Amino acid sequence: MAMVFTARAVRRAAVRAPPPSTARRPVVARRAAPVLAPARPGRGTAAVRVVAFRDVHREEMIVKMGNGLINSWFKGIRDGPDTVRDALATTLDDSVRYASHAVVKNVEGQGPEFIAKHMAQERARMKVLDWRVIASAACSQDDTFFALVEVKYASKSAKSDKPLVAYKVFEADVMYDDTALRALCIHERGQLMPEEVMGIASIDSAQRLCTAVPFPEADVTPYPKGLDNETVLKNTRAWCQARSSGQQEGILDQVLDPSFRLWDAYGMLPVICDRRKTPDACTVRYADVKDIIRQTKENYAIRCTQLDCAVSADRSVALQHWRSVVTPKAGGKPFTIDGVEVDVFGPDGKIKDIWLFRDPMDHEKAALEGGA
Incomplete structure (x- = not known):
């Protein structure tokens, strides 16, 4: 080949x-005369259309x-x-x-x-x-x-x-x-x-008893007939775009299903998890997600870039890896957080669940390490 x-x-x-x-x-050396596939335009660190x-x-x-x-x-x-x-x-x-x-x-x-x-x-x-x-x-x-x-x-x-x-x-x-x-x-x-x-110092005994946030497999279906991958990819890119400074959270209205849930797959990030709630201690519904995004952008300048994304050939699942460069507006050095997530989509390609492994923000890391 x-x-x-x-x-x-x-x-x-x-x-x-x-x-x-x-x-x-x-860095891997490759052959001098590669076969070129149709390519996307050049970019810096902003997400682009495939x-x-x-x-x-x-x-x-x-x-x-x-x-x-x-x-x-x-x-x-x-x-x-x-x-x-x-x-x-x-x-x-x-x-x-x-x-x-x-x-x-x-x-x-x-x-x-x-x-x-x-x-x-x-x-x-x-x-x-x-x-x-x-x-x-x-x-x-x-x-x-x-x-x-x-x-x-x-x-x-x-x-x-x-x-x-x-x-x-x-x-x-x-x-x-x-x-x-x-x-x-x-x-x-x-x-x-x-x-x-x-x-982890700040995790109380209730959290220690619950280490596995279940993946919402009940929402997964065979790949929807008539749906094309580009619709799914467009929606995954919008999730990263909406969390970047200068972008409106409202763009998510077009790409997230009304039943949308954001899951903290680690089961411990303070921004998402509230162990006082059961059984959905580490899930956040759509309205609250927009509030979290808005409040975060009030305190930080954020540039999110989608690094990789792939859509399953036979199931209603996409997986992606993104990276955000985050700068505190009150002063302080920029830091980087990565996230790897599983996106479950419906028959129209809208995202129903984002099941997310994310690096902690600076204040979350301080809390988890016992610094707050």
Whole structure:
């Protein structure tokens, strides 16, 4: 298969370059005469409209590889990394980067041996009972893979056999040409284990008992007939746009379903979670979401950029990764927050649920670390 190059692939390092602690895709040499796909216009850090054609076969191949990687990942944690070394050797690049983000504690490393070590450490903490991929998707414009995974496990650290459930989102940057189909970078976001929640100073005992905010799978349907991906992608971009300074929150009226709910997938961010409410302690309805956005923009200058987005081929799910540069208006240094989310859409493409793993804002981080 001939290699496909897009304008985004060329610019990606500049647009998406995170701080050194969260660097993602390494620079990869590619062939001198690439086959060009229809490309989008140049950009700085603002979200732009995708004009490249989808390559359905390419996306199918990336999803197949990605789902295999997920299965090897959890098999390695369950049975030990040595049981999946051969499988991982065919799906991981020799310089693969890994990063996991767990609210206030991040893990980063590089290379297959680091990932094998990470699997062994996870195996020491948890007994994996089962896992399933709820939804997965790929974007052929920049060769990105996403998967939402449900994991059933018991905590070895807590010395308990009680079955627990956690949800994780994996994102992988993929190298796909006529010689290889491999993951270059893996980004994992997942719900915390009980002992991790108890390590956060400001979480009270009620929160410690509830670590898994369930994914609203009941809202997921087969991919709606007659719906096109561009409608879904337009709506996901509007979500990022509305949260940027200088933009009106009212644009969400056209893209969010009246039943819309915003979920804090971590189950602990103070802006969203109110443990006094049950059972929807960590969900916010549409009217309150607009108020949160408005109040946040009153205190901060925000520039949100959608980095990656992929729509499932067979389910009413899109997954996206965005980054916001946030500057306190009262003074202080700008900071960056990332979010990885699962967007569930209806038959008209309007978003019904956003199930979100987001970095904490500065005041949230202070509260979670016991600074407030």
